[in-house]
Amino acid sequence: MNNTDHAIALLGVTKSYGRTIAVRDLSLEVPRGKLFAFLGPNGAGKTTTIKLIVGLLKPDAGWIHVCGHQVGSNGLAAKAQLAYVPDQPFLYEKLTGREFLHFVAELYGISTRRRDRLLESLIRRLDIDEFLDQLTESYSHGMKQRVVLAAALLHEPAVLVIDEPMVGLDPRAIRVVKNLFVEHTRNGGTVFMSTHTLDIAEAVADQIGIIHRGELIAVGTLDELRAQARRQHSLEEIFLQLTEVGDG
């Protein structure tokens, strides 16, 4: 396997917290230009896997590559390819959304001209213009989420890793975010998102992985998952069937 072919590659990754094995011998490859939805019941290991991919946690065993760069030993090169949006987005409360985005652009060394060009498009696509000049402390969760997404996409990352992007978003915002993800993959980028929102995963994911009790129990296209969970048609039915195995 050539790891540079994949946006994200994990091989034999294990991570424990004390005696809890959160992720066990996980191997997974996400090709470039794909939208990958990572599903699993509560406590299955999704956030732990995401934190391992973005280098916030160190695996006990195994290795992780992002665009061919090993996370950890070549961590900065891997991080340069990534944008990460956690499930609880962080913003500086005493800045306006626009000031925050300008601050992020400065951190990435983006010129004012390029920043303004990129921001114009992101502001339009994320529909954040109306509140961008208010202090972020006044933002609702969905408003924060959209500004954080704009910040994440500002440096045009090859790989966007995002934990539960749809939680707390209204239907219009969900549509905006969905379209943005699809557009990101059409432009050659990769999206790795964890979600409990199965109908969205069903609608937009090119590939789906299901983790259960720290182990990857299924991975593939929706059709491949259908074949694995015989007779089940919707992703919800497939998910419930596959994650029920061994529960009774």
Ligand code: ATP
């Ligand atoms: P959810 O859908 O509920 O967000 P998840 O799939 O993201 O869950 P994780 O947060 O990765 O699951 O948790 C996996 C396992 O690791 C769970 O058993 C959880 O209790 C445990 N765990 C997670 N973080 C810690 C921590 N900081 N310390 C101890 N145990 C943890």
